[in-house]
Amino acid sequence: MTDRYARLRLFEHADLSKLAKKRVAIVGVGGLGALSAEILARLGVGQLVLFDYDTVEEANLNRLVYRTDQVGVKKVEAIRGHLRAANPDVQVVSHPYDVTDGRGLKALKEETPRCDLVLGCVDSFAVRLFLNAMCVQSRVPLIDGGASDDGVNGSVHVVIPGKTACYRCNRPALKDSSVAPPVRRENGGACHFTSLPTTMAVIASLQCQEGLKVLLGFGSVAPFLMYFGLEGRLERVDWKRDPACGTCGRRRR
Numbered sequence: 001m002t003d004r005y006a007r008l009r010l011f012e013h014a015d016l017s018k019l020a021k022k023r024v025a026i027v028g029v030g031g032l033g034a035l036s037a038e039i040l041a042r043l044g045v046g047q048l049v050l051f052d053y054d055t056v057e058e059a060n061l062n063r064l065v066y067r068t069d070q071v072g073v074k075k076v077e078a079i080r081g082h083l084r085a086a087n088p089d090v091q092v093v094s095h096p097y098d099v100t101d102g103r104g105l106k107a108l109k110e111e112t113p114r115c116d117l118v119l120g121c122v123d124s125f126a127v128r129l130f131l132n133a134m135c136v137q138s139r140v141p142l143i144d145g146g147a148s149d150d151g152v153n154g155s156v157h158v159v160i161p162g163k164t165a166c167y168r169c170n171r172p173a174l175k176d177s178s179v180a181p182p183v184r185r186e187n188g189g190a191c192h193f194t195s196l197p198t199t200m201a202v203i204a205s206l207q208c209q210e211g212l213k214v215l216l217g218f219g220s221v222a223p224f225l226m227y228f229g230l231e232g233r234l235e236r237v238d239w240k241r242d243p244a245c246g247t248c249g250r251r252r253r
């Protein structure tokens, strides 16, 4: 048999067919999230829930997935056809809204507890903290990914509520610990920093690789991975939970 899952069935570390029953939310489908969505779709994750209020801009075309003829189209709508063409088995739910406001916030609150995993693919520190608090409260694993402002480094942080350090645990200087959404940015924020498709592909792949391990329970999940593109180096950091963390620490329980 040479069906689309033939090579995946040969994977010996986990039963990848179980992904068909998984529901994964991806918050932000820009340079990172669009790639992670495609990877998960090709792996056969049953349901993908996508959040992004942005439209495709010409400045996004240096990265992967989006096409020139999609400029001006909402990203979650543009990617839906792409994912459907990649794997028609995957159900795609699109929320073309900001997760920190109005309909997007309502949808995120409803969707998060229903998901097996949330991928954070945003470019805002405040939204990262917000997603972290939301996932810790809902007891749903979060995998945050991001690239550095100079485009060549990146990191992936796995938050398994109650088990691994949350996004705030090792950032004690941070004040915000609530699930209150941050103030919405007034500008689109798309073009303030450089972005390389190479780095985005590395980080998206690492994010999904850890996601597979979290979803299917194999291998050793890396709590924090740092990628240094100029040196060609990958470093794992086994962060510990902070019992006094304002988001996941004991005083919240």
Ligand SMILES: [Zn+2]
Pocket (backbone or CB within 6 Å): 165, 166, 167, 168, 169, 170, 242, 245, 246, 247, 248, 249
């Ligand atoms: Zn914490």
